[in-house]
Every structure is written in structure tokens, then in C-alpha cells.
Amino acid sequence: METLFSPFVLAPIIIGLLLVLYVVSKIVVNVGAREIAIKERQYFGQKMPPGRVVATEGEVGIQADVLKPGLHILFYPFERVVKKVPLIEIGADEMGVIEAVDGEPLPPGRIFAPDRAQNAHNNFQDPIAFIKQGGVKGIQMRTLPPGLWPIHPYLFRVSIAKTTMIPQGKVGVVTAADGDPLDSGRLVGKAIEGHRNFQDAEQFIRSGGQKGPQVEILTPGTYRILTNSLSMEDNSIRPGLFSLQLADATVINENQIGLVEALDGAPLNPRDYVATQVEGHSNFQNGDAFLQRGGQRGPQKDILLPGTYYVNPMLFKVILEKAGEIKPGEVAVIVSNVGQDPTNDIRRAMAAKIREKLEREEKEQLALAAAHLDQLDGQSGDDIAEIQQELRLSDPADARLDQGAHEAYVVPDGYRGIQEMVVGPGRYYVNTLAITPVIIPTTNQTVEWTAEQIKGSFDPFEVISKDGFTMQLEVRVVFRVKPEDAPFMVAKIGSIDRLIQNVMHPLIDSIFRNQASESSAMAYLQNRHEEQERAEARVRAHLLKYHVDVVNVLICHIRLPEELMKTQTEKILAEQRQTMFYAQREAEVKRIELEKTRAHADNQKALMEATVGVEIASRRAEQRKSEAEGEAHYISATGKAEAEKVRLMGEAQGVAYREQVNALGPQGVALVETLKVIGEKGVRITPDVMASGSGSGDGAGSLGTLLLLNLFRDQMKQPQNGSDHVNGLAK
Numbered sequence: 001m002e003t004l005f006s007p008f009v010l011a012p013i014i015i016g017l018l019l020v021l022y023v024v025s026k027i028v029v030n031v032g033a034r035e036i037a038i039k040e041r042q043y044f045g046q047k048m049p050p051g052r053v054v055a056t057e058g059e060v061g062i063q064a065d066v067l068k069p070g071l072h073i074l075f076y077p078f079e080r081v082v083k084k085v086p087l088i089e090i091g092a093d094e095m096g097v098i099e100a101v102d103g104e105p106l107p108p109g110r111i112f113a114p115d116r117a118q119n120a121h122n123n124f125q126d127p128i129a130f131i132k133q134g135g136v137k138g139i140q141m142r143t144l145p146p147g148l149w150p151i152h153p154y155l156f157r158v159s160i161a162k163t164t165m166i167p168q169g170k171v172g173v174v175t176a177a178d179g180d181p182l183d184s185g186r187l188v189g190k191a192i193e194g195h196r197n198f199q200d201a202e203q204f205i206r207s208g209g210q211k212g213p214q215v216e217i218l219t220p221g222t223y224r225i226l227t228n229s230l231s232m233e234d235n236s237i238r239p240g241l242f243s244l245q246l247a248d249a250t251v252i253n254e255n256q257i258g259l260v261e262a263l264d265g266a267p268l269n270p271r272d273y274v275a276t277q278v279e280g281h282s283n284f285q286n287g288d289a290f291l292q293r294g295g296q297r298g299p300q301k302d303i304l305l306p307g308t309y310y311v312n313p314m315l316f317k318v319i320l321e322k323a324g325e326i327k328p329g330e331v332a333v334i335v336s337n338v339g340q341d342p343t344n345d346i347r348r349a350m351a352a353k354i355r356e357k358l359e360r361e362e363k364e365q366l367a368l369a370a371a372h373l374d375q376l377d378g379q380s381g382d383d384i385a386e387i388q389q390e391l392r393l394s395d396p397a398d399a400r401l402d403q404g405a406h407e408a409y410v411v412p413d414g415y416r417g418i419q420e421m422v423v424g425p426g427r428y429y430v431n432t433l434a435i436t437p438v439i440i441p442t443t444n445q446t447v448e449w450t451a452e453q454i455k456g457s458f459d460p461f462e463v464i465s466k467d468g469f470t471m472q473l474e475v476r477v478v479f480r481v482k483p484e485d486a487p488f489m490v491a492k493i494g495s496i497d498r499l500i501q502n503v504m505h506p507l508i509d510s511i512f513r514n515q516a517s518e519s520s521a522m523a524y525l526q527n528r529h530e531e532q533e534r535a536e537a538r539v540r541a542h543l544l545k546y547h548v549d550v551v552n553v554l555i556c557h558i559r560l561p562e563e564l565m566k567t568q569t570e571k572i573l574a575e576q577r578q579t580m581f582y583a584q585r586e587a588e589v590k591r592i593e594l595e596k597t598r599a600h601a602d603n604q605k606a607l608m609e610a611t612v613g614v615e616i617a618s619r620r621a622e623q624r625k626s627e628a629e630g631e632a633h634y635i636s637a638t639g640k641a642e643a644e645k646v647r648l649m650g651e652a653q654g655v656a657y658r659e660q661v662n663a664l665g666p667q668g669v670a671l672v673e674t675l676k677v678i679g680e681k682g683v684r685i686t687p688d689v690m691a692s693g694s695g696s697g698d699g700a701g702s703l704g705t706l707l708l709l710n711l712f713r714d715q716m717k718q719p720q721n722g723s724d725h726v727n728g729l730a731k
Contacts, residue, residue, distance in 0.1 A: 331486050
């Protein structure tokens, strides 16, 4: 007898148990927490309609409803689980894009399926409701938010799209791939309400959103927009309803302005340079308001000041420019491209005003020129008459230019054209598309015709003198434009550069050529100051009609021909030598006079002493003459008395001598007289050595003779006058 655990008994039990387990496993299905089960009906059911992918009424085939997490009972073997698939997980920065492979066909011309079922399918979790409520086949405009979703893989294909993030400093330009066609002539689609920054694609399409670039933009932030997505099945890219392009926000730095040009809008009036100003567009950040309020295509009058702006680059083009700055010593003449057209009355009034101003200034300048020229050669009347004649014979084309400038350009405030009022120094944020500022220096400006390498200068003038010599003139002209004259100068010629190139250069060249032809080369050189004054008067008068004030005209250098300069140099050297000779001769004469004067001065004391001495001597001479006359009279009288005395004494002495001679003899008397003299005079008559001869003769006679000789010698030595000498001898 076989036991219960015998193989023959256990085998059928095990097989039965396995069979029961198999049947139970087919009937009871356990679906995990993060998956769903797809079931299929195999037998005993209706056939699905043509084109249907899933069964919604229990037809044979893949069933629309899915088995969600938990235990489920199947009618096995009529139903079975085809497969289990994981739940669709949408991350926090993602969204699920659904493509339905079953449902109603797409409306003609549509690319994306409208959500006709609305919320009946509960974010595609109820496939039956989707089908029965008219769900449309194709890419759905409703997307799945982050989370876990039991999506039927046979009915819906899911692709993942990243959320759209617009970083700071950027704008998102949106282009719709589906929608109504753009309005005729428009570049961007009109704004639609309620689409929540394109996050509600269904509302966008339902409200008439237009296909193409959108007028509305996305500012920095995060958005869930139906854009291109990545398929979870084959990793292919599926297009979205919206495509996004990042563009830089418009940043206007300090000292900058933003000029705006609208690329879409109402057509611009052909007579206008800039569009008519509209309000409410919030610095062009609200493009829809700009278009709705009649904003025109083209340059805009409004500008963007320094700051950050979120402007649609598909609608507006922003041109960055530096803020206008007018430096000290400058003014800005404003040429307005907006405003009313000046009427004929306005033109005539401005023309009359300018003519009156010019006539007044011309009289003042001619009077000033006459005052300058009157100091030269007394011919100022002729020069002024010539200048007036030159002004009357101005070019007819220039007269037409005057008329056009006066009548067509300079206008009062509020009219189109050159504004009468100028703008002073400072920084200005102005629209250079609406107005054109012309910067005019009001300080002294210099134009030079020189051989030096100076920026902006011209070559020296080559002029021919009256005697046929070619002279080279270097000239400097200093001029200025008064602030109140700047608009009229701009109307007449345009700018300072054009004034210099087209007016001053040819005008001053002609004036100097004409003046040089009226004078010889050397006379022109010698009369340089006079020629300079005449040229200044002419230049001042001619530039007056261009509203330019001439400060001065200077002839800096005159270069004469080399041969003329050589001859002139030799002549000057000869004259200088002659002058130097005369100067030297004059210097020598002066030197002689100086020396004479110096000697006279040096001997003045001696001369005075001599003069005084002469006078003293003259007085002394007179004194002596008187004394001599007195002395002579005295001597004469005395002499006569003495003579008489001597005569009487001589007579008496002669009588005495005769008596002595008679008594003593001649030798005895002589010896007595000699001894008497020796005694009176103290004469030494005795020699130290005496030699006496032994010859005959009387010794006394020899001694007497010797004494007489000594006495005679002594008498001869004494300084006596003739009379005394004679008298002595006589005695």
C-alpha cells in the first residue's frame, strides 16, 4: 500500500497545486506602487472600430483602462496582463509632453491637438474619458506637471521637456508654431489674454493666438512652456508649440541714450522723419500697447534713458548712442526734423529779421573798417567804397543761397527746420533721429596759411606783385561765431569746416592776390601793416554775410624772391655801412668834444688859479709899476743929489789927492788907499807861501802892484751894474 508521501501520490498533488497557483496568478494581479499594468481582452468581445488603438467598451484588444497599483482580479482566460510599465515621472524642472496615438483627427491646418476633453481625462490618467470626450490625436497642448503619472503607453507617448528659464539680463522671444495667421502687414502676432506667459497653450490657441513671432516677450523667470521635448521611447526630438530665442535685455549705460526704431506698426507719413509719439508703451516694453495705440513704423521720437529695458527685439531696434555733450565755448544749433512746416508768413518774417540784422551789422563793420583804414594813408573813403562795391557785386548763386537759407531753414521754436534758439553747454539726452545738433564753437578759431606742418592749415599764398615778383605770404585769420549768429551761419553754409574750406580759403586767397597785384614787392613788404589792415577790413566785410565775426587778420611772414632779397640785402648792407661810417665819424667828433670838455673840466681848477694869478700879477704889475715909478723918481732925484754930491766930493777929493800926491807921491797914495780898503773889507792879502825874486827893483813896488791886482779881481767878481762898475773904475 502506497503512502501519502509516495512519489505517485505527491506528483499529482504538486501538479495540481502548481496549476492552481498558475490560474490564481492569472486571475489575481498585483501591481506595484510605481507601475501600472496593461490588460488585453482575448476572447468573447466586439471588434474595435477601424483606426482605434485601445478598447474603451470591452472590445477585443488592448484595453484603454489600466491596472493601477494594488491587487486586481482578471477574468482569466478572457483577460490578461500584457505588461507592466513604470509610472511616468516628471521632475521638478520638467514637464511631460503628451502625444495621443488615438482619438479624433486634427482640425485642418492644425499641428497641435486641442484639449477638447478638458479636465475629464484628469491629466491623461483616464484614457477612456479622453477618447469618449473627443480627445484629438496628436501632440497635446496640455502638459503634465511634475509628479508620478499612470499614463497608458499604448495610447499616449510621453516626451520630456525642460522648463524654460529666462536668466537675468535676458528676454525670451517667443515664436508660435501654430495658431491663426498674422494680420496683413504685421511682423508679430497680437497679444492674447489669459495664456499666462504662453504656459497655457490651449488658451493661446483658443483665444486666437497667431502663428509666428509674438509681440509679447518673457522676462527673467521660470516658465512651463510647450517647447521642444525629448521622447522617452527613442530619444528623438519632438517639436513644441512654442520656440524660444534668448536675447539680451537692452541696457543703456550712463552717458548713453537708446534710439528706437519700430519694425512693425502703422505706416509712417512720407513727410515725417520720425513717427508720431504715442503714450502708454512703458518705454517700448509693452509692444502690444504701442501697436494698439497706433504706434508707427520707423524712427521714434521717444528715447531710452540710462537703465535696463526688456524690449522685444523682433518689434523694436535699439541703437545706442552717446549722450550729447556741449562743452564750454560751444553751442548746439538744433535742426528739428519734427514739428509744423513753416508757413510763408513765418518765412517772410524770418527773412526780414535777418536782412535787418545784416544791414545793421554791415554798417557797424564798415564804420569799424573806416576807423582802421583812416589811420593808414587818409584814403579810407576809397577803400570803403571798394569794399561796398565788392559786396554789391557778389555772386548771384550766393544771393540765391542767401534767400533759400533765410526762408527755408531758420524757424522759431515748434517748427521744422533750423531752430532760432541755440543750446548752451551741458549734457543732453536728445533724440538725434528727431533732431540733429550741429556743434558750433563760439570761441576764437584760427585758420593758418603756413609752410609749417600744422593740422588743418593750408599752404602759403603764392601772389604776384605789381612789378612781377612772386611773393609767398603766410597768413593767420582769427574769427569767431557769436552764439546768436550760429543758426544763421549753419543755415548759410552748414558747419565750421565747410565755412573754412568753401568760403574763407578761396575768399581770403582772392583778397590777398588782388591787393598784392596793386603794389610792388618791396613796397608791399615795407607797407606790411597797411596791407594787413586793408585785408582785414575786406575779410571782415565779406564774412559778415556769413554771420562770422573776424577778430583779426595777420600777415605772419612775407617771403620775397631770392634775387630780389639778395639785391635788397646788398643795398641795405651798403646803406648800413654808410650809416655806420657817418655814425663812427659823428662818434669821433663827439669823442673829441668829450675829451675837450673833459680836459677843460680837469684843468678848470688850474685855469681858475691861472686866471686869478694873472689878475693878481696884473695888480702886482701895476703896483710895481707905481712902485718903480716912485723908485725911479726917487732914484733920479737921489741920483742927481748923489751925483752932485759925488761931483762935489770928487772935486774935493781930487783936490785932496792932488795934495797927497804932491806930498806922498803917487805910489804912496795908492798904498794908503789900498790899506784902507783892506782894513774895511777884511781882505786877506798875505799868501801862505811867498816867493820873492832877487831881481832888481823895489820890493814895495811889487807888493803894491799885487794888492792892486787882487783888489781889481774882487771888484770884477762883484755883481755891479754898469754905472757902479764904471764908477768903481773911475774911482
